[in-house]
Amino acid sequence: MSDTLLKVDDLNVTYPTRTGFTHAVRNASFTLGRERLGVVGESGSGKSTMGRALLGLLPRSARVTAKTLAYEGTDLLNLGERDWQHMRGRRMSMVMQDPKYSLNPVKTVGQQVSETCRLQLKSDGKDAKRRALAMLEAVQIRDPDLVYGFYPHQLSGGMGQRVMIAMMLVAEPDLLIADEPTSALDVTVQNEVLRILDDLVRERGMGLIMISHNLTMVSSFCDRVLIMYAGRIVEECRAADLHNARHPYTRALVAATPSLDARREELATVVRDPEWLK
Amino acid sequence: MPNSTRSGSPLLRFAGRVVSFLLTLAITFVGLTAVTFFISRLTKIDPVLAVVGDKATQAAYDAAYLALGLDQPLPMQYLIYLRRLLSGDFGVSVLTARPVLTDLLRVFPATFELATIATLLGVAIGVPAGVLAAARKGRLADHVIRVIGLFGYSVPVFWLGLVGLFVFYGKLGWVSGPGRLDIFYQDIVTRRTGVILTDSAIEGNWEIFANAFSHLILPASILGYFSLAYIARMTRSFMIDQLSQEYITAARIKGNSYWRTVWFHAFPNIMVPLVTVIGLSYATLLEGAVLTETVFAWPGLGLYITRALFNSDMNAVLGGTILVGAVFITINLVSDLLYRLFDPRLRTS
Known part of the structure; x- marks a missing residue:
């Protein structure tokens, strides 16, 4: 398929620990086109580690191996530092969880958004500013000229996350990894931010990897879903079919989703089967 | 808003x-x-x-x-x-029979000169060293910088001073010995600030400037080494803290190189604690480094206050203490202003 953005075959990430190795991601394989792929799983299941491995951003101590890890045919495993600098931001990018921590507190919004243009598009000051302002407008910030000079502590969570999106999309990458982009936000602004993200991804025909805890959100937002458990992808299915999933872990996750319609005294908990680890 | x-x-x-x-x-x-x-x-x-x-x-x-x-x-x-x-009357010093203010105006510039050059050295080398150590944490550069730092705050200053004099003055003859000037050059330049480097520069007397510098450089380097060790250690730990933050990862995702991320994104975020550390270390040196001043026969504030204390010269002790207090207040004020400059979160209100 010529439209494949990302090809991952047998990805493994291990961390050395005092007692041996922690296997954070095991034998993960998937391909991604210009589609929206959800990755769900509980905390510690390796979703974020996988996301960061794709961007070459794991700490030095992590060991990343794979049969194939390629972005549009470029081998990511042996990519040099210089090549990474053109890969990140320009071709694939990432929106992180909490704008409170992921924006630099002492740089203005303008500096942070226009920096991406300067780095990736080699824009001069004027052009970078023009692009940054246009991008702020695209993420529906009402008064871009004003917000351009703001510092992150002057932004609300929803605004901060929109700035984050602007900063990561301004150089027009083809793939965006969104690592729980709304879980740090107020419920009321979550949908708004998701809608903005969705619009931009659609408009530009980008690929999206949406890492999340939120099954409902992922199933309505994505085309396909990967379910991760203990570092492995235990199931892959179409988002619409998530509620008919086969794997017992997925079924347990779905069953544990609270619902407004059905009154339940107690939420179902996930009863783990050691079989899943094999 | x-x-x-x-x-x-x-x-x-x-x-x-x-x-x-x-x-x-x-x-x-x-x-x-x-x-x-x-x-x-x-x-x-x-x-x-x-x-x-x-x-x-x-x-x-x-x-x-x-x-x-x-x-x-x-x-x-x-x-x-x-x-x-x-009204500027600190009383008369029993020991010197001069007004305490006159004494302080004489000894403080000597200490000021020493402390300033030492701090400049400490900052110019200590800050980059600390940043480098943090950025290369756990690797060779980090270990080397930490060992040099450890030596810096474990060795007594008077010992280092004596060894320094022995090697660089006695053996190698690279620097001048104790005192602020050779006797030959004393009392030639007009006292304006009391800082010989500036006084001689104002008059354009570069011969005296060079002589004063050759006297100053060894004690200033030794004091600077101590402030370097402290500043480098603190810079390293501030930087390690910042480099583990999410906004650093975000900067990398945008395509910043590692070193650009270190200097352009992480470093501006340590300015507030760094200013505190540098200010504190500078203030401590301005208080007068008694041991260094003793070893190098440097007629500074530390030596003056110590001598006054031993002789129950209360006016001099009080005057000296108030001067030290004023130094601390001034440095705190300057630090406060710098905080606002470096951290936008402190600017509002």
Whole structure:
């Protein structure tokens, strides 16, 4: 398929620990086109580690191996530092969880958004500013000229996350990894931010990897879903079919989703089967 | 929205800030003088004996007692002292028989010169070293910098001073020996600031400048080494903290190189604690480095206060203490202003 953005075959990430190795991601394989792929799983299941491995951003101590890890045919495993600098931001990018921590507190919004243009598009000051302002407008910030000079502590969570999106999309990458982009936000602004993200991804025909805890959100937002458990992808299915999933872990996750319609005294908990680890 | 709802013009707000600052300054100063004054009076040291000596007659003793105003109640004595202080009268030093203010104006520039050059060295080398160590944490550069730093704060300064003199002055002859100038050059340049480097530069007397520099460089390097060790260690730990933050990862995702991320994104975020550390280390040096001043026969504040203490020269001790206090207050003020400059979160309100 010529439209494949990302090809991952047998990805493994291990961390050395005092007692041996922690296997954070095991034998993960998937391909991604210009589609929206959800990755769900509980905390510690390796979703974020996988996301960061794709961007070459794991700490030095992590060991990343794979049969194939390629972005549009470029081998990511042996990519040099210089090549990474053109890969990140320009071709694939990432929106992180909490704008409170992921924006630099002492740089203005303008500096942070226009920096991406300067780095990736080699824009001069004027052009970078023009692009940054246009991008702020695209993420529906009402008064871009004003917000351009703001510092992150002057932004609300929803605004901060929109700035984050602007900063990561301004150089027009083809793939965006969104690592729980709304879980740090107020419920009321979550949908708004998701809608903005969705619009931009659609408009530009980008690929999206949406890492999340939120099954409902992922199933309505994505085309396909990967379910991760203990570092492995235990199931892959179409988002619409998530509620008919086969794997017992997925079924347990779905069953544990609270619902407004059905009154339940107690939420179902996930009863783990050691079989899943094999 | 920030600031938009605040009342008053910016000018008025600025004036308010200046007034509140001056008030704080005044209160701190009164507190400082009160504490030093009462502590000095509560010691068992008899200030009269320091003046007349222990072989004086009772009449001479009584006369001195009255002249010092010791018959007044203690609070009254303090008020009198404070009033004199405000008119620039620190009293006369028993030891030097000169006004304490004159003495301080003579010894402080020597300390100032030493402390400033030492701090400049400490910052110029310590900060990059700390950043480098943090950025290369756990690798060779980090280990080398940490070992050099550890040596810096484990070796006694007087020992290092003596070894330094022995090697660089005695053996190699690269620098000049103790004192601020060769005898040959003394009292040639007009005293303007008391800092020989600037005084000689103002007159364009580069020969004296060079001589003063060759005297200064060794003690300043040794003091600078200590402040370097401290500054590098603190810089390293501040940077390690910042480099683990999410915004660093975000900067990398945008395509910043590692070193650009380190200097352009992480470094500006350590400025506030770094300013505190540098200010503190500078203030400590300005207090006078007694051991260094002793080893290098450097006529500075530390040596002056120590000698005054040993001789119960209370006016000199008080004057010196107040000067040290004023130095701390000034440095705190400058740090405060710099915080606002470096951290936008501290600018509002």
